[in-house]
Amino acid sequence: MDIVVDSHTHTIASGHAYSTIIENALASKNKGLKLLCTTDHAPEMPGAPHYWYFNNQRILPRFLHDVGILRGVEANTLNHAGELDLPPSSYPHLDWIIASFHEPIFAPASVKEHTQTLINVIESGKVDALGHLGNPNYPFELKPVLQCAKDNNVAIEVNNTSLTGKSRKGSDVHCSNIVELGNEIGVYFTTGSDAHFCEEIARLDLAISLLERHNVPEERVITSSASRFLNFLLLRGKPRISEFEALY
Structure with a gap:
């Protein structure tokens, strides 16, 4: 499975x-990526930037070193109401908005x-x-969450750093269970290096291996082509990005 988008x-x-x-x-260009999502931590994370940083991403060029740039954030889940x-x-x-527990x-x-x-x-x-x-x-009941994600077209991230054992130790078994059941339910998956x-x-070898181990179809891995990723954003109701027209 080829991955051409790093979404985290x-x-x-x-x-x-x-x-x-x-x-x-x-680095993205040198590693053959087509799209790069820049997803810095949102304001409540210690050391993170003010929200103006995210509002001002509109000044970023759509291409840097011939790689398409997606303006994003890794938002923090604040409370049980699911506010960010x-x-x-x-x-x-x-x-592109990722939500994570921290x-x-x-x-x-x-x-x-x-x-x-x-x-x-x-x-x-x-x-x-x-x-x-x-x-x-952060253990959770897999089936209701993954079914809800499928019903609402929210992608499930396979995070390569989580699989290295260097961060969030013990994630590997949980990630495998998530991918296995997510594949049965039919969720969309995304892959992030968390660089x-x-x-x-683009260090995504462990994520790719896990997806392949569970025989996840390439068409449900939105980072496997620029077109899949951009069309997923359209499915999410995002506006078409004119500068990426040739990539749809």
Whole structure:
């Protein structure tokens, strides 16, 4: 399975990452990517930028080093109601919104609370993908969440960093279970390196291996072609991006 979109990456703006958007774009070109989603942490994460940073992404060129740039964010799930840490003014400026649980923002709770929170996040209509769901600190009931994601066309991220054992240890078994059941239900999957340094861009080998192990069809992995990714955004109700017309 070829992957040509990295849908989860960070720049120095996140406060604990080490490369610029220019460096990430160059790494993307060198590694054969067609599209790069830049998804810095939203404001409630310690060290993250003010929300103006996300509103102002409209100034980013649509292509850097011949790689298409998707303006995005990794938003923090704030509470059990599924609210995110972005004001309404930010959403029109963003192409791609990931929502994730992060321990400094949302204290781990019960399986029941995690499950309902994820459903509330999905049903808010604000989120395109759920990030690193394999985190063992946030167990949830798989079937209702994955069915809700399918019904609402929200992608499930397979996060390569979660599979390395260097971050969110213990995620590998949870990720495998999520992919197995998600494939049965028919969800869309996205793949993210979660790069915090440019050399990690497009490092997706473990994610690809997991998807292939469970025989996930390529047409349901939205990062397997630029066209699939962009058309998924249309399915989500996002406006057509004229600069990417040749990629649809």
